[in-house]
Every structure is written in structure tokens, then in C-alpha cells.
Amino acid sequence: MGLVTGFWSFKTFAAAVEMELFTRLAGGRTMTVAEAEKELGLADRPADLLLTACASLGLLAKDGDGYRNTELAEEFLVKGKPYYFGGQVTYCDQRTYLPWHRVGEALHTDRPLTWDPSTQESMFDTADPRMLESFWGAMYSTSIFTAKELAAHVDLSGSERLLDVGGGSGAYPIELCRLLPSLSATVFDLPHVCEIAAGNIAAAGLSDRIATTPGDFLTDEHLPEGHDVVLFSMILHDWDAATNQQLLTKAYEALAPGGRVVISELLLNAERTGPASAALMGMNMLVETVGGRNYSDAEYTDWLAAAGFTDIHTVHFDAPGANGAVIAIKR
Numbered sequence: 001m002g003l004v005t006g007f008w009s010f011k012t013f014a015a016a017v018e019m020e021l022f023t024r025l026a027g028g029r030t031m032t033v034a035e036a037e038k039e040l041g042l043a044d045r046p047a048d049l050l051l052t053a054c055a056s057l058g059l060l061a062k063d064g065d066g067y068r069n070t071e072l073a074e075e076f077l078v079k080g081k082p083y084y085f086g087g088q089v090t091y092c093d094q095r096t097y098l099p100w101h102r103v104g105e106a107l108h109t110d111r112p113l114t115w116d117p118s119t120q121e122s123m124f125d126t127a128d129p130r131m132l133e134s135f136w137g138a139m140y141s142t143s144i145f146t147a148k149e150l151a152a153h154v155d156l157s158g159s160e161r162l163l164d165v166g167g168g169s170g171a172y173p174i175e176l177c178r179l180l181p182s183l184s185a186t187v188f189d190l191p192h193v194c195e196i197a198a199g200n201i202a203a204a205g206l207s208d209r210i211a212t213t214p215g216d217f218l219t220d221e222h223l224p225e226g227h228d229v230v231l232f233s234m235i236l237h238d239w240d241a242a243t244n245q246q247l248l249t250k251a252y253e254a255l256a257p258g259g260r261v262v263i264s265e266l267l268l269n270a271e272r273t274g275p276a277s278a279a280l281m282g283m284n285m286l287v288e289t290v291g292g293r294n295y296s297d298a299e300y301t302d303w304l305a306a307a308g309f310t311d312i313h314t315v316h317f318d319a320p321g322a323n324g325a326v327i328a329i330k331r
């Protein structure tokens, strides 16, 4: 029954985020059903059902007659908090939820459902203002906390210059530069995405340490040089094996000896039986990409070795955008 009704949980959660319920309850405020009726403009029955359901999902707790945020909701669902996750909730609700309804079609056609490959080069090649606002906002809210977890498990303290390939919103370099005072970074991404990243970097007050370099990692012959770490976060799951081997070879060529590559992803286990976070992200790649899928660390290890890297190892952690990182060195 839990499997069958997963969408009930998601849509309840997404509706509460859309009404900014958790933001309204920031700082320990409580809300009774009668207050929810007034503030959210709901009738008594839906107000009661929504608050009860959010409590059942672990998002609200109850004090007397009033509902308040749980610690989880307070940290991740209050707008303006550093690790606000609502961008991903909104993206899934508005962009991927309805296409996922036709996932059976994607299984039969092996074609994405959220965009049309006959009119667009890739899902990222877009001028659609809603996509520009929502996708990279969703990536920011997923990656900012994932970067923190990566930094807690992968020792980057000796690194000075990070190249974030397909760096998107700039979330990784922003969080890593906040945590590592001697680090500077470059976001390499498509030109329209670099504009989004530059805005986020300026808002974080880090324009003096994080640069943006527009380019195309598929068609440019080389990646920018002069960095001692090359990061791929949630990049390689967007593409097929042959493309990934080329990207890792470009990373190898761009690094000086001693440089490192870090692949941050939701990794499948070697037996290909899970975990569900990686396997279902793989299904999402069916809905959203041509040729993308989630891979195991064994597959990344083979490609890294083929590109020339050594000292290949995997570090495991637990975050929304990655359950581990595969790391290797250019000797």
C-alpha cells in the first residue's frame, strides 16, 4: 500500500510547500486548524486533513491544538534558510510529475517525456523561462546540502582550484568555498547557465573566488586547465557510457599530474539491486534525458582507469544528490 500510494504523500507534501505552510511556521510558531482555515484560505475539513497528513509524514509535530515544524521541516522547508529544499519539491511537482504519469510510454520508446529531442539538443538547451528558473533552482536546493556532506567525507583541504564541470547553479563551489577558505573555483557550464550561476555567486558574496567560464563540454575539445580538482556532480548520469568516457578523458587531459577527479552521484551497487535512490533516479533519467542512467561505482572505476587515472576509490555518504563520490588521481 505504501508503494501504491507514494503519490498521495508527494502531492500532500508539494501542496503544503506551495502554500508555504512550513515557511509560515518558521521559528517555532504553531498553527491550529482554525488558524490554518483563515491563513491558508481553506475550509475546516481540508485544513484539518492537510495538517494531520503533514504530521503523519514527519513534517509537522503537535503541541496542544497547534501544529509546528519538525526539525526536518524547519531546516529544509523554510524559504530563506541556507539548505532550503523546496526548489526540488516545486520542480518535481510542476515539471516532472505529470510526464512521469506516462513513464510506461518512455519504457517502450526509450525517449524522454519532459522535452522533445526533435526540437532541442538536450534538456539543458532551453530558453523557457520556467525551466530556467525552476531546474537550476531545484539543483541549487539539492546540491547545496549535498556539497556540505561531500566536504565532510572527502578531504579537499589540500586543494586550491576546483573546476566544477556542468556546475549549474554554482551550489557546490559556493558551499565548498564557504567551508574551505583557501579554495577558489570555476563553474564551467553553458552560457545561459553561467549567468544563473554568476547571480548566485554574487548573492553569496563570492565573486572574487568563484569564476564562471561558458562553454560546451560535449563539443569543446578541451576543458579549462589550471585546476587541481575536477568535479562532476550529477553530470555523468545525464549521458551514455561513450560520452562519459570522453568527458573523463577530457578531465584527465585538463589536470596536471597530482590532480584529482571527483564524481559525486547517486551510485548503484555493483549487483544492480539498489539502492532505490539511485535506481529510481535512473528511471528519472529515462523520463528526462536521452541516454542517461545511474551507474555503479564499478562502472565509473573502469572508465576512470581507461582514461588513465589511478588510486581510484569510493567514499560513501548520504545526501539528496549523492550517496557517494568516486575519486581518482592523475599521477
Ligand SMILES: C[S@@+](CC[C@H](N)C(=O)[O-])C[C@H]1O[C@@H](n2cnc3c(N)ncnc32)[C@H](O)[C@@H]1O
Binding pocket: 122, 124, 139, 140, 143, 165, 166, 167, 168, 169, 171, 172, 188, 189, 190, 193, 215, 216, 217, 218, 219, 232, 233, 234, 235, 238, 321
Ligand atoms: C543535473 S545538472 C547538475 C548541476 C550541478 N553539477 C549540480 O550538481 O548541482 C547538469 C548540468 O550540466 C550542464 N550541462 C549540460 N550539458 C552541458 C554541456 N554540453 N556543456 C556544459 N554544461 C552542460 C547543465 O546546464 C546543468 O547545469
